[in-house]
Amino acid sequence: MSRFTKELRVIPKAAWIVAWFAYLCFTVPLFFFVAPTDPEMGKLPLWGQALLIYGSLLLLVAWVALIGYVYGDAKRRQMRYVMWTLLAIFIPNAIGMILYFILRDPLPKPCPGCGHIEKAGFPFCPRCGTLLQPTCPKCDKPVEPTWANCAYCGQQLPEPATRATQNPSVAT
Amino acid sequence: MAVDADVVRLRRGDLNALSELITRYQNRLYRYLLRIVRQPAEAEDLFQQTWLRVVEKIRSFDASRNFDAWLFTLARNLAIDHLRRIRPQSLDEPLANSWHSETVADRIPCKDHTPLDHALAAERRTEISEAMAGLPMMYREVLTLRFEDEMKIEEIAQVTAVPVSTVKSRLRRSLEQLRYALEAR
Amino acid sequence: MSEHDKIRELLALAAADALTSAEEKQVAEHVRSCIACSNELEAWRPIASELRRLPTPQPSSWLVQATLARAEAKFTEQAEHDWNHRLMIVVVAFAWLLTIASWAVFHVVSGRFERLLGPQFSHTWISFAAFTALGWLAGGVAAGMLAVRQRGERGLA
Numbered sequence: 001m002s003r004f005t006k007e008l009r010v011i012p013k014a015a016w017i018v019a020w021f022a023y024l025c026f027t028v029p030l031f032f033f034v035a036p037t038d039p040e041m042g043k044l045p046l047w048g049q050a051l052l053i054y055g056s057l058l059l060l061v062a063w064v065a066l067i068g069y070v071y072g073d074a075k076r077r078q079m080r081y082v083m084w085t086l087l088a089i090f091i092p093n094a095i096g097m098i099l100y101f102i103l104r105d106p107l108p109k110p111c112p113g114c115g116h117i118e119k120a121g122f123p124f125c126p127r128c129g130t131l132l133q134p135t136c137p138k139c140d141k142p143v144e145p146t147w148a149n150c151a152y153c154g155q156q157l158p159e160p161a162t163r164a165t166q167n168p169s170v171a172t
Numbered sequence: 173m174a175v176d177a178d179v180v181r182l183r184r185g186d187l188n189a190l191s192e193l194i195t196r197y198q199n200r201l202y203r204y205l206l207r208i209v210r211q212p213a214e215a216e217d218l219f220q221q222t223w224l225r226v227v228e229k230i231r232s233f234d235a236s237r238n239f240d241a242w243l244f245t246l247a248r249n250l251a252i253d254h255l256r257r258i259r260p261q262s263l264d265e266p267l268a269n270s271w272h273s274e275t276v277a278d279r280i281p282c283k284d285h286t287p288l289d290h291a292l293a294a295e296r297r298t299e300i301s302e303a304m305a306g307l308p309m310m311y312r313e314v315l316t317l318r319f320e321d322e323m324k325i326e327e328i329a330q331v332t333a334v335p336v337s338t339v340k341s342r343l344r345r346s347l348e349q350l351r352y353a354l355e356a357r
Numbered sequence: 358m359s360e361h362d363k364i365r366e367l368l369a370l371a372a373a374d375a376l377t378s379a380e381e382k383q384v385a386e387h388v389r390s391c392i393a394c395s396n397e398l399e400a401w402r403p404i405a406s407e408l409r410r411l412p413t414p415q416p417s418s419w420l421v422q423a424t425l426a427r428a429e430a431k432f433t434e435q436a437e438h439d440w441n442h443r444l445m446i447v448v449v450a451f452a453w454l455l456t457i458a459s460w461a462v463f464h465v466v467s468g469r470f471e472r473l474l475g476p477q478f479s480h481t482w483i484s485f486a487a488f489t490a491l492g493w494l495a496g497g498v499a500a501g502m503l504a505v506r507q508r509g510e511r512g513l514a
Contacts, residue, residue, distance in 0.1 A: 003440055059458055062451065087499060093459065093489070094452035095496030101441070101448055102500075103507055145430035146224065148217075159419055160426035187432060191425050202416040216416055220424045227431045231439065300407050318373055319408035325375055340375055347369040351404055 007069070010076065015068020019061045027057050063094070070100050077105045078119040134160070179239050183230055194223055200321055201247060207316040208251045210305060218254060222247040240323070241330040248313075248331060255309075263309050303353040311346030318343060360387065364394055372401035456492075460485050 031053045035041045041049055070088040074081035087096040108120040113130030123135050123142040133142045136150035136157065143150055145160045178196075181189035201222065205215040225246050233242060255263050304312055313332065317323045325343075329336045364387045370376050371384050388395045463485055 003436075056458060056461075059451075059454060063455065066448070066451070091496045091499055092492035093456045093496070094448060095493065096499070098445070098448055098452060099496065099500050099503060101445055103503055146427050146434070159423035160430070185436060187429055190428055190432065194421055194425055194428065198416065198421050199413050202420070203414055206414050212414070212416075216420055219416065219420060220427055223424050223428045224431050227428050227435060231435075296407055297411060300404070301411055304408075315408060318375065319405065320411060320413075322409075340370060343373055343375055344366065344369045347373065347401070347404065351369075351401075354404070 010072040011065055011068040012072050015064055015071070019064035019068070022064060023057055023061050026060065027054055030057075066094070066097055070097060073104065074100070076107070078108055078117065079105055176235070176239050179230075179233070180235050183233070183235060190227070193226075197243065201243065203320060204244060204313075204316060205247055205251055207304075207312050207320075208248070208309060209255060214254065214258075218247065218250050221250050225250065238327065238330065241327050244317075244323075244331040245333070299354060300350070303350055306353060307346060307349055310342055311349060314339060314342045315346050315350070361391065361394070364388075364391070365397065368394065368397050369401055371398060372405040456489055459488070459492075463488060 031050065035049050035053065041052075044052065067085060067088050071081055071085040074084040084100050088094075088100055090096065091099070106120040108117050109132070110117050111125040111128065111130055111132060113125060114128040116125060116127045118126055121142070123131065123133050123140070125132055134145070135141060136143050136153060136155055138155040139150060139153040141150065141152040143157060147157055149156050178189040178193050182193065198219075202215055202219050205218045205222070206212060209215055209218065222243070226243065229246070233239075252263070304315060307315070310332075314328060317328045317331065318325075323331070325336055325339050329339045332339065334342075364384055367376060367380055367384050371381070376384065384394075384398075388398055467484065
């Protein structure tokens with residue numbers, strides 16, 4: 001399964017239903033009732049009118065789907081998903097969505113000890129205390145595997161394969 | 173040019189391919205870096221950095237190209253940058269304390285040859301690696317790529333980013349200097 | 358340069374197997390008749406063979422493991438980064454498409470209202486610009502507020 005199809009599954013089914021329903025609600029009246037009476041539309045051949053209406057309203061489907069994605073994605077990242085969904089809807093021209101993608105939190109991993117999911121970035125599980133990611137031996141801050149020295153206190157770090165952790169990184 | 177299956181898999185995101193590639197090249201890459209920087213700890217650090225660089229750039233690597241040459245070129249660039257920052261003079265001049273690649277274990281005689289044979293051969297090799305360590309970096313590099321890695325001249329030209337004729341002349345001069353250093357002992 | 362001198366230059370390369378087949382033939386022929394060059398060639402051979410048989414220096418036993426751990430982490434990080442990059446391009450393109458579409462919609466809608474309400478909406482292009490600018494301004498203000506808040510939250514952690 002490609003990354004794209006994996007991410008598509010984040011969109012809740014309800015969003016797809018709303019999207020296609022809205023699509024029909026707009027395209028059908030526009031094509032069958034408004035277009036025949038409009039003088040400017042009349043200049044285009046019938047297939048041109050169809051293409052214009054059915055084609056451009058796909059943007060509507062994409063827009064609703066993206067809002068659904070923001071909802072689902074913010075939820076799984078333990079962010080304030082209601083606020084972000086509303087921002088995505090009401091800030092015009094998809095700027096709210098751009099903001100979301102820039103500012104979103106990293107994906108949290110479930111705790112190997114108790115399965116609880118907390119926001120990403122915490123080194124310990126708040127429910128059971130299991131160590132979630134390697135920490136610096138001197139200052140206890142979480143460290144990245146690619147680091148050779150701790151970025152907070154400068155302590156030289158042991159090699160990644162020997163760092164204390166119960167959670168080997170899993171490639172998704 | 174045969175396409176390396178592991179490289180193709182790595183480009184598609186298969187992490188097992190990465191593990192196989194690192195294992196496959198571990199000795200050759202380490203040896204090459206060691207010949208350039210002459211310090212084991214630095215060579216190990218550069219080894220890791222090279223692979224990090226590979227991961228960074230693998231997506232823009234055309235799998236039909238020569239992976240060997242590309243890998244060694246990345247390693248070379250990192251090593252030279254490192255030397256420029258830490259010990260710029262070492263790019264041209266010989267190392268003050270001579271270093272050789274033998275460990276004590278290499279000097280333990282084996283049963284196949286007579287102790288004398290083995291001692292003579294080991295001594296010879298020590299002399300050669302010491303003499304090599306005393307050559308300028310460009311010469312060490314071309315000697316190790318040609319004799320230890322058995323790279324083709326065209327590949328060496330790719331890695332060192334010079335024309336084939338320059339590689340040949342460097343090879344010739346490095347051999348002459350090496351021989352001169354050996355005979356002067 | 359005489360042929361003899363030319364051959365001498367090739368002898369070291371001959372020991373390194375770095376000659377073209379034409380050059381190799383040349384050297385082979387010359388060496389048959391010239392003792393001095395033949396001896397030279399033989400003098401190079403042990404050096405070449407010893408160079409080939411230098412013991413391979415061994416890195417520390419944990420080097421491969423450690424490198425693998427770091428490289429794998431970097432790999433997943435890189436994949437994320439590439440994905441986000443592509444996603445941003447698509448979303449920004451989408452935002453522009455929506456902007457352009459909104460002008461068209463606005464044009465159509467205000468066109469209709471114009472017929473109903475009279476010539477007050479004749480400056481439609483200024484209205485487009487104002488509408489779009491308002492949208493981007495609202496977005497910019499929200500971005501600023503969120504970024505400040507986010508930075509505050511992260512700083513406390």
